[in-house]
Each structure stands twice: as C-alpha cells, then as structure tokens.
Amino acid sequence: xxxxxxxxxxxxxxxxxxxxxxxxxxxxxxxxxxxxxxxxxxxxxxxxxxxxxxxxxxxxxxxxxxxxxxxxxxxxxxxxxxxxxxxxxxxxxxxxxxxxxxxxxxxxxxxxxxxxxxxxxxxxxxxxxxxxxxxxxxxxxxxxxxxxxxxxxxxxxxxxxxxxxxxxxxxxxxxxxxxxxxxxxxxxxxxxxxxxxxxxxxxxxxxxxxxxxxxxxxxxxxxxxxxxxxxxxxxxxxxxxxxxxxxxxxxxxxxxxxxxxxxxxxxxxxxxxxxxxxxxxxxxxxxxxxxxxxxxxxxxxxxxxxxxxxxxxxxxxxxxxxxxxxxxxxxxxxxxxxxxxxxxxxxxxxxxxxxxxxxxxxxxxxxxxxxxxxxxxxxxxxxxxxxxxxxxxxxxxxxxxxxxxxxxxxxxxxxxxxxxxxxxxxxxxxxxxxxxxxxxxxxxxxxxxxxxxxxxxxxxxxxxxxxxxxxxxxxxxxxxxxxxxxxxxxxxxxxxxxxxxxxxxxxxxxxxxxxxxxxxxxxxxxxxxxxxxxxxxxxxxxxxxxxxxxxxxxxxxxxxxxxxxxxxxxxxxxxxxxxxxxxxxxxxxxxxxxxxxxxxxxxxxxxxxxxxxxxxxxxxxxxxxx
Numbered sequence: 001x002x003x004x005x006x007x008x009x010x011x012x013x014x015x016x017x018x019x020x021x022x023x024x025x026x027x028x029x030x031x032x033x034x035x036x037x038x039x040x041x042x043x044x045x046x047x048x049x050x051x052x053x054x055x056x057x058x059x060x061x062x063x064x065x066x067x068x069x070x071x072x073x074x075x076x077x078x079x080x081x082x083x084x085x086x087x088x089x090x091x092x093x094x095x096x097x098x099x100x101x102x103x104x105x106x107x108x109x110x111x112x113x114x115x116x117x118x119x120x121x122x123x124x125x126x127x128x129x130x131x132x133x134x135x136x137x138x139x140x141x142x143x144x145x146x147x148x149x150x151x152x153x154x155x156x157x158x159x160x161x162x163x164x165x166x167x168x169x170x171x172x173x174x175x176x177x178x179x180x181x182x183x184x185x186x187x188x189x190x191x192x193x194x195x196x197x198x199x200x201x202x203x204x205x206x207x208x209x210x211x212x213x214x215x216x217x218x219x220x221x222x223x224x225x226x227x228x229x230x231x232x233x234x235x236x237x238x239x240x241x242x243x244x245x246x247x248x249x250x251x252x253x254x255x256x257x258x259x260x261x262x263x264x265x266x267x268x269x270x271x272x273x274x275x276x277x278x279x280x281x282x283x284x285x286x287x288x289x290x291x292x293x294x295x296x297x298x299x300x301x302x303x304x305x306x307x308x309x310x311x312x313x314x315x316x317x318x319x320x321x322x323x324x325x326x327x328x329x330x331x332x333x334x335x336x337x338x339x340x341x342x343x344x345x346x347x348x349x350x351x352x353x354x355x356x357x358x359x360x361x362x363x364x365x366x367x368x369x370x371x372x373x374x375x376x377x378x379x380x381x382x383x384x385x386x387x388x389x390x391x392x393x394x395x396x397x398x399x400x401x402x403x404x405x406x407x408x409x410x411x412x413x414x415x416x417x418x419x420x421x422x423x424x425x426x427x428x429x430x431x432x433x434x435x436x437x438x439x440x441x442x443x444x445x446x447x448x449x450x451x452x453x454x455x456x457x458x459x460x461x462x463x464x465x466x467x468x469x470x471x472x473x474x475x476x477x478x479x480x481x482x483x484x485x486x487x488x489x490x491x492x493x494x495x496x497x498x499x500x501x502x503x504x505x506x507x508x509x510x511x512x513x514x515x516x517x518x519x520x521x522x523x524x525x526x527x528x529x530x531x532x533x534x535x536x537x538x539x540x541x542x543x544x545x546x547x548x549x550x551x552x553x554x555x556x557x558x559x560x561x562x563x564x565x566x567x568x569x570x571x572x573x574x575x576x577x578x579x580x581x582x583x584x585x586x587x588x589x590x591x592x593x594x595x596x597x598x599x600x601x602x603x604x605x606x607x608x609x610x611x612x613x614x615x616x617x618x619x620x621x622x623x624x625x626x
Contacts, residue, residue, distance in 0.1 A: 004102055004140050004165050005197060008224045008263045012283060013102070015228060015266020016052035016060045017276050023048065023063075025272075033075060035067040038087040045088070049095030055273040056280025059264060060096060061106040061142060062088040062133060069125040070113030082132040089136020104142040104167065105133030107159065109151055115453050118497060122151070126158035133162075140165040144202045144228065145268075147171050147179055149187050156194050167226050167264065168196040171203040173469035176213040179454075180461055181470030184213050185220035192221050200226030203268045206245065207232070207253030211260060218261035227262040229253065231270030245270065247278035254279045331480060331509060333368065334534045338617050339597030341400060341511065341536060342610045343371035346381040352390065358607030359395040365614040369398040369427065371511070371599070378406065378439030385416065389423035400482060400511075401425050403455065404433025410449040413458065414467055421462070421477040429482040429511060430455040430502075453501055456481055460506025483507035485535065487515060487524040488559040496527045503531050511599040513557040514540035516564050516583070518590050525594045536599040537591060539613065542580035543603050544572040581609065585616055592620065 007013060023034050026044060037045050045063045052060050066072075067084045077084070085105070092103045107129055114122060130141055141159045143166065146152035152168055159166045168191045176184040184201070191199045199221055204210050210229040217225060231245040254265050267275050333339055342362050344355050359370050370391060372384035388399035401420065408416055420428075432452045436444040450458065458468055462477040483502040486495055499510060510528075515521045515537045528535050540558075542548045548568040552560040564583055571579050580603075588598060598617060602610040 007102075008198065012258050012262070013058045013264045014056055014276065014280050014283060015104075015226075015264055016049075016055075016057040017267035017271030017273065018231075018269050019048065019061065019063050019065070019106075021270050022051075022272060033066075033072075033077070035064055035072070035084050035088065036077060036080075038063055038067075038084050038091060039080070042087065042091055046091045046095055049092050051273045052276060053095050053099055053101055055277040057266070057276050058100065059102045059104050059140075059266065060092050061104045061266075062092045062136075062138065063106070064088040064129070064133065065106045065108040065144070066111070068107070068110055068129050070110040070117065074113055081128055082135075085129050085132035086136040089133050089138045093137045102139040103137065104140050105130070105136070105138035105164075107133070107141060107143050107155060109146050109148070109155075112448075112451055114151070115451055115498070115501070116494070119154070123154050123158055126155040127161060130159045130162050134164060138164065140167065140197075142167040142169065142226075144169040145171045147173075149178055149182050149190060153190065153194050156191065156196055160195050165197040166195075167198040167200065169200045169202040169226055169228065172201055172210075172213050173204075174209075175469060175471050176216050177470035179468045179470070180457065181464075181466050183470070184216040188217045188221040188223075192223050196223065198224045198226050198264060200228070200262065200264070202226070202228035203230055205232075206230050207250060207257070211253060211256055214257055214262055215260045224263040225261050226264040226266075227257045228266045228268045229257075230268045231272075231275065245275075247272075247274045250275045251278040251282045255282060258283070331534060334596060338592065338595075338621050339369075339534060339536065340367045340600065340614055340617055341369040341371050341597075342367045342600045342602065342607070342614065343373060344602075344607060345376075345605045346372055346384050346387050348379075348381050350382065352382070352387065354605070355387065356391065356394055358605075358610075359391050359397055361607060361611050362614060363395055363397040365611045366618040367397070367600075367610075367614050368597075369400050371400045371402065371429065373402045374404050374433070375407070375439075376434065378434045378436050378441070378444070380439075380441065385420045385423065385425055388420075388425045392424055398427060399425065400427040400429050402429045402431055404431050405448050405450040405452070405455055406433035406436060406446045408449075409447050410458075410468060413450060413455070414462070417459065417462055417477065417479075418473070421479070426478055427480040427482065428459055429484065430459060430507070431484045452483065453498075453505055456483060456502050456507050457505040463506070481506050481508050483510045485510045485512045485524075485528075486557045487520055487537075488513055488557055492520075492523060492527060499528060499531065503533060507533065509534040509536065511536045512538045514538040514551075514601060516560045516587065518587065520559075521587075521591055522594065534597060535595075536597045537595055538599045538601055539584050539587065540601040541584040541603060541609050541613070542568050542576070543606075544576035544580075545569040546572065547576070547580075547603065577609070581612065584613060588613070588617060589620065592617075 020034055024030055049060055064085050069078055069081050072078050072081050096103050141164050143155050156168050170187055188199050201210055201213050207229040214227050257265050344358050372388055374384045375381055384401050388401040391399050430452050436446040459479050459481045463479055465473050465476040485499050489495055521537055545568040548560055548565045551558045600610045600613050
C-alpha cells in the first residue's frame, strides 16, 4: 500500500486503456460477458494485459469491471463471482511480474440489478468482489464509472475493508455534474471525507470535457487525482463502433491533464495500447510532477459557500408545490374524502370520442383523476401525453399519465417530459413498462435506459428545475409523481422496500395492481403506513367466470382468491357483470376505512362500470359523513 501511495505522491503514473474495446477488437462478441473470459479464455485476457505493459502502462486494471453479484447473477454466473475476480487479479499479476507495474482491481457499479437489493446486500456485493481481488494479489482497487455518489460511497467503504489503496472515479455528465445535480467539487469532497486515497473521473464525452472536470476537482481537493478519459465519441461505421481520436491527440490532452493536477492518467472507452504508448513516450523523457498539494489534511479548506457538508453538496432544492387548480384538487383532498382515479384506455387509432365521453361521465360522477396507460402490453395506442393534455383542456379533469421506460432513451425521456409539462400535464405515474417482445410489433426493441426508480428520480430532478445532469431548466416542471406497487407477491416485504426507494426518490402517491383479497390489502396498508403517502388499491371488476380464470392464471401480478373465482364460475353476460360489481362493492365497503381512495380499472374500457363504482364510493362517503 505504501509503495503505490509513495509513487503517486512523487510523480505521474501511466494507466492502461480500455479492456472492452480491445476484447471486442480481438473478436469477442459485444453481447458476450467479458469478465467470464477470465475463466474460459484466460490467454486472450493475459495477452491484452501484456500489450498494455509493453506499451508503457505502469498501472494495469483487472478484467473485472462488471464481475459483481448483481450483474453475474443475472446471467447465471452468480456462484462464480469470487472465482472470476481472483482469476482476473491473477492474470493481471502474471502480466505485471518482472515489470515495475502496479495491478489495480477494477470494480464498477452494480447496474440495474441494484434496484432489487437492500442496502446491506449492495454493500455485500462490493465487499465480496473487493475481497476476491485482494486475495488474487492486486496492489490497489480502482472504483470507476460510477454515476451515483451514494453507490460509490458504499463501494468505497467496502473496498477500504481490504486495507488496500483505493482510487474512486466518477463518470460525470455535461457541466461536470452527476445525475441529480451534485457537482464535481462536492463529489470530490465527499469521497475525500470518506477515505478515498485518490479521486478522479473517467469515461464521459472525451479528453477535453474531462480536462475541465479535473480542473474543478483539483481546486477543491488536495488528494492525488486520477483521469481516464474516453477516446472521444464513437462513430457507427459498417456495423462497428469506431473511435477516431488519434494517439497523438490523446497524448496532447494527457499532458494537459497532468498539468491540471492528474497523477494517474490512463484511458477509458476507445483507447488502445497505441494511445497508451503515445502517452508514455511523451511522459517518459521528462517526467512531470503533480501539482503542489496542501501539506496538511486531506481536503483544502474552502469558503462556507463551497464547503457545505457532504449531504449538502449541490443537491437540488426540494420539489415545488404542484401547479394549477386541477392538480391542487387531486391529492389535496386526501384524508377528507375518498380520492378516486379511473383508468381509461387510449384509442388504438385517432378517434378520441370514447375516452372523452368516458372522462366527462366520470368527472360528473365525482372521479378526481383519469389514468391513461402508455401502450400497455407493448401494443400501440395513441400517445397518452398528448391525450392527457386534450382531456384536461376539453373535460377539465386531472389526468395521471403513465410513463414507461421501454420506448425512450434518457435523452428522449427528458425532452418528452419537458414537452408534457409545456402541454399542462402535471401528474405522472412512473413505471418500468412491459418489454417490447410482449407486443405484436415485429422489430420493435426495448430501451430501458431508465427503470421506475431512476425515472422517479428524473421526474423529481425536473421538478427541482434541473435535468438529469443537474443543468438548470429555468423553472421546475411541477409534476405530481406516482409509483406502482404490486401487493400480490409471496414476499410483500420486497415490494415494500421497492416502494420505500421510490418514495425516497420523489414518489408522492402509489397505485396498486388489482387486489381481491381483503387480508392482503390490510397487510399492505399496515406495511406501507409509515411512508405517509396515499396508496390507492386497484379495483378491477370481474365480468365472467372465464374472465376471472384468465386474470388469475395468465396475467402477471393478479391473484384472485378461490372463493371469488367460485362465485364467478359459470357466470357471464349481465349476470357476470352484476356479480363482479357486487364483489367490487364488497371490497370497497370493507377497505374504505383504511384505503382513503381507490384506483378503478374498468374491464375492456367499459367506463360505465367505473361510473357506477364512483357513485357508490361517493354515496357511501356522504352517508358516513351525515
């Protein structure tokens, strides 16, 4: 540990370049798991490490960036986490032996699988990976390409348990900010306070943008700095992604990074041994010393305006109050009268008359808001954001537009949501969405840049007046943010933990899958009471015995108790609708004392059924009030 820290304090160390880019160039399919190559094609990984050593790298990274339990478990390799990391460390150590080269154990973020893990499980994922890398013989650990400061702080704490030096790198977006608004300065101070030995940045748009970020970190932090820029932006040519940044240009920018204060400089996506060779040749004849650092303490003192506590580091301000009279009436009535939302299906074509007629009838009956799903079951319907704006304008009732993560990337999602705000849409239910493969559109693909958790966080950021990178919008969007909740699972506690995260990210109400079991409903309300948000149970009236069996057996997230299926058995037509309504009214009657509101889902778009239930709920409340 002392050897590495002494070396980086005395001069500049040259890191290696991209691993994934080079393995792809060597013929590995892009969809392959690169970390698994440590076990199945170790000679290829060893060959790459040796190429970087020959090019002049003084710090080489293990091929273990994504070798964590979350990512490997998703592809059936969860039992090999320790083995893959140990082998990755041993391969890099083999290439480094006989050379004056340090081996850095690479640890990346957990990815989308993190959303299903409790905080301690997240820490354990990093702890297991770090321990295995240490066992394999690495000299230090490098945490890289993290875009969430909290996750990096968790990884840092786990890595520090090994006793090895730790480099902590973040992937900053435009303007040197993290998603959510934390600045480069604030992040660097937080990492230094948490015990990082080296802080810095990697990935991003390219050397020039990363240079600007390093300069900002250097002004706020006295620790040694690391910089691993991408080789610019890739171009898609003849079926392959090509990086055009030349080794000479990269070496020029590397010199500027060192002049700005970087002590460990390497390359990220798109960089090759040629880039490292050019950089090493430029540095070797006249080694550049790192900038002078504060002699005492880890972090240079800053004015109070800049050196707020870690938790305050340029965090966006709280969401503004919802705008408009319609929105003010949506959740403001919670606790004084039942809040009723009703789902209507956007049309499959351009004729909106049925949904407008349904909205008018439901408003007259006393509903508080209309729900509009977005291409449910991945089947094309009219865009619900534009339709929501039309309903608000034509009918004068609040609309909760469901927004899925399936169809838009992060760029398109932000543009669409800003446009929705412009159109007056003020309530959003954030859901991950059904995959495109479930639908009937051949060739359609799922995007899923976001999931329900990160979409809620994005909506909260937009409310605070910043985009995903923390750049100002001029004003906040004012969305009322909703979340979905599925109580029909064997382990409801997992779903409660998910809802806790959603509320922490900014959700202000929840709507559930249809519930038919009163005991399950009561359990759900008890488990979620501490969250302090409205939780609207879903009510989907049955219309026939066949309908009940279909929902129970074929629709994910719906469980219908046997006694209810027996009541519906053999019934159809008017008899089936009447029995289904009776069951729904019995549930509403029993649940009203704890629910405080309902999310009605009329079957097959029959809004007349929902109108009857709305009137039932309103009449019941009025009679209770007298």
